[in-house]
Amino acid sequence: MKARLTNDAGVTKEVKIGFSWTTFFFGFFPALFRGDLKWAAIMFITGILAGVFTLGFGAWIPGIIFSFVYNKINIKELLEKGYRPADDQTKAELQSRGIISPSAAQIIA
Numbered sequence: 001m002k003a004r005l006t007n008d009a010g011v012t013k014e015v016k017i018g019f020s021w022t023t024f025f026f027g028f029f030p031a032l033f034r035g036d037l038k039w040a041a042i043m044f045i046t047g048i049l050a051g052v053f054t055l056g057f058g059a060w061i062p063g064i065i066f067s068f069v070y071n072k073i074n075i076k077e078l079l080e081k082g083y084r085p086a087d088d089q090t091k092a093e094l095q096s097r098g099i100i101s102p103s104a105a106q107i108i109a
Contacts, residue, residue, distance in 0.1 A: 001093060004086035005078050012086055013078065016071050017093060024067035031070065039073060075099055 006012045022030040028043035043066050051059030076099060085091035085100075094100045 003075060003090045003094060005075070005083040005090070006086040007081070007083045013083065015075055015078065017075070017097060017099075018071060020067050020070045023070045024063065027063045027066075031074075034074065036074060036077070039070065039077075043070075072097075072099055 001017045002014050003017050004012060004014050028040045031040035046062040047059050050062050085094060095102055
């Protein structure tokens with residue numbers, strides 16, 4: 001499922017909710033291409049550290065972990081930057097997945 005988020009300037013972003021297949025296959029590159037330099041660096045550094053401590057065998061473990069959480073992290077950061085759900089369906093989906101609380105959704109609306 002995709003969520004539509006919009007800000008006060010009228011910019012609308014469509015972001016995926018749930019497992020990030022692009023992060024699974026391409027590691028930190030999706031975050032880098034989205035302009036999310038902070039999380040791209042965090043993913044890169046954790047991959048390097050996991051690889052160093054496991055002689056290269058564990059470098060894929062952070063990629064799998066971030067695949068499960070990166071889309072949620074990305075949505076939360078967009079909400080902090082002033083984006084809000086563009087429609088009621090998106091708001092309901094974000095509430096059901098625990099990304100925004102019902103009280104926060106009332107403030108956002």
